[in-house]
Amino acid sequence: MNAQLLDGKATAAEIRRELAERVAKSAAAVGRPPGLGTVLVGDDPGSRAYVAGKHRDCAEVGIASIRRDLPADASQQQVEETIDELNADPACTGYIVQLPLPRHLDANAVLERMDPAKDADGLHPVNLGRLVLGVEAPLPCTPHGIVELLRRYEVPLAGARVCVIGRGITVGRPIGLLLTRRSENATVTLCHTATRGLAWHVREADIVVAAAGSPGLVTPDMLRPGAAVLDVGITRTGQGLVGDVHPDAAQVAGWLAPMPGGVGPMTRAMLLANVVEAAERNANTP
């Protein structure tokens, strides 16, 4: 492998150590530790595993865990009552609703019902709006994790051409908003399934963010030699989890955040960071 590893696993572990110190301070100031809530509807094995991972992370840094698991046939009203409870629960500093929700539920209505001050994912419409306005708000975890990973490995962002593949709500749609801030100064092209000449767009890029959920989509021939490549795609197959980046891309890329071990662990670390930041805000505004 030629590419330098963007080691999300190790970087996330370092961030968790930093957060553990802030958690201890915040707990002393507020009189209780920050608490992360999760709302999980149904028994999708992938979603269960992600939620379990989030609670393991919480235990490691001293954040309290609040779990609300609902059956796959839960009604909209049941889910919204759970949201109301977490909004009112002083032990819950921030929470997430694990996506995707079962199809019979209206996910946007659920997100809108959340208290934006408790939105640990940064996906509430008010917080996405604040991101557009440049007002301080919890940032979407995966885009924030990507920026933090690039920053810690000193991958140059100012003036860089970034090609994002995928326009999903959690990654592709918001990441351009972070990367084009004055503090990052990148130039972002957002590609999707209707993009003509995807390979051309990828080849122009200094940084490629592959978040389409299409296994092996980014092949080595598409890449500018030396580019930083971040694999955000996760597809469950008979052979296990497969990313959007072809394994041979490592021979052309200058940096690679692989799946697993790249952006996923950073996403989880940024979720914890959002909860700690909310707790610190609470401590400052009694």
Ligand SMILES: Nc1nc(=O)c2c([nH]1)NC[C@@H]1CN(c3ccc(C(=O)N[C@@H](CCC(=O)O)C(=O)O)cc3)C=[N+]21
């Ligand atoms: N409200 C909400 N917020 C989310 O942040 C959210 C969500 N819903 N729904 C699903 C996606 C997916 N997601 C992942 C987070 C970490 C890893 C992760 O840590 N992956 C490990 C491998 C994990 C494994 O082996 O299964 C890695 O890449 O190294 C993966 C996926 C968060 N999501």
